[in-house]
Amino acid sequence: DFQLTQSPSFLSASIGDRVTITCRASQGISNFLAWYQQKPGTAPKLLIYAASTLQSGVPSRFSGSGSGTEFTLTISSLQPEDFATYYCQQFVTFGQGTRLEIK
Amino acid sequence: VQLVETGGGLIQPGGSLRLSCAASGITDINNYMTWVRQAPGKGLEWVSVIYTSGRTEYAASVQGRSTISRDTSRNTVAFQLNSLTPEDTAVYYCATFLSGYDYFDNWGQGTLVTVSS
Numbered sequence: 752d753f754q755l756t757q758s759p760s761f762l763s764a765s766i767g768d769r770v771t772i773t774c775r776a777s778q779g780i781s782n783f784l785a786w787y788q789q790k791p792g793t794a795p796k797l798l799i800y801a802a803s804t805l806q807s808g809v810p811s812r813f814s815g816s817g818s819g820t821e822f823t824l825t826i827s828s829l830q831p832e833d834f835a836t837y838y839c840q841q842f843v844t845f846g847q848g849t850r851l852e853i854k
Numbered sequence: 855v856q857l858v859e860t861g862g863g864l865i866q867p868g869g870s871l872r873l874s875c876a877a878s879g880i881t882d883i884n885n886y887m888t889w890v891r892q893a894p895g896k897g898l899e900w901v902s903v904i905y906t907s908g909r910t911e912y913a914a915s916v917q918g919r920s921t922i923s924r925d926t927s928r929n930t931v932a933f934q935l936n937s938l939t940p941e942d943t944a945v946y947y948c949a950t951f952l953s954g955y956d957y958f959d960n961w962g963q964g965t966l967v968t969v970s971s
Binding site for chain 1: 888897898899900903913947949955956957958959961962963964
């Protein structure tokens with residue numbers, strides 16, 4: 752079965768830090784990968800699609816890269832509102848999530 | 855685009871749920887309608903899709919006991935799940951899926967379904 756594996760599963764960081772989350776696909780998926788942010792009690796929010804295209808309205812401190820089997824989501828300078836759980840997704844498969852918390 | 859789910863609540867094991875999603879503002883004919891669920895404290899799990907052609911697909915976890923349908927005249931999508939177990943306890947989200955780019959671009963607020971006696 753196709754799988755997406757995110758790392759790390761948990762990340763502790765400080766305001767202003769640069770953080771990177773990795774998503775590995777069990778088989779090549781070209782650039783068909785999206786990233787979502789989810790805060791407690793709310794629906795996921797699309798951040799990036801096609802691996803690196805920023806969804807309208809998403810701050811430019813978020814960026815995505817990768818193709819094939821390895822992808823990254825980078826937040827260049829963490830803001831208080833960025834502490835959340837992040838998921839990668841390809842078609843109907845989601846990664847297990849990365850929880851980003853304040854150090 | 856606005857998606858509003860209704861129909862959640864407390865249901866006994868062995869019972870059925872029927873959720874409805876009212877959609878407005880969808881203009882892209884490439885949008886598929888889907889249901890995604892999230893068990894308490896867990897990740898996201900896709901459960902069902904209905905394509906613009908009317909073809910449907912289901913996750914293995916609900917295959918054989920679920921039905922997704924749509925009423926294009928009312929812009930609604932429904933999801934029925936039978937033979938419920940506590941493992942079906944989750945927030946159920948209605949979401950649109952943009953084909954070609956393959957991502958979920960719009961989400962409802964979610965509706966909580968609790969399966970418990």
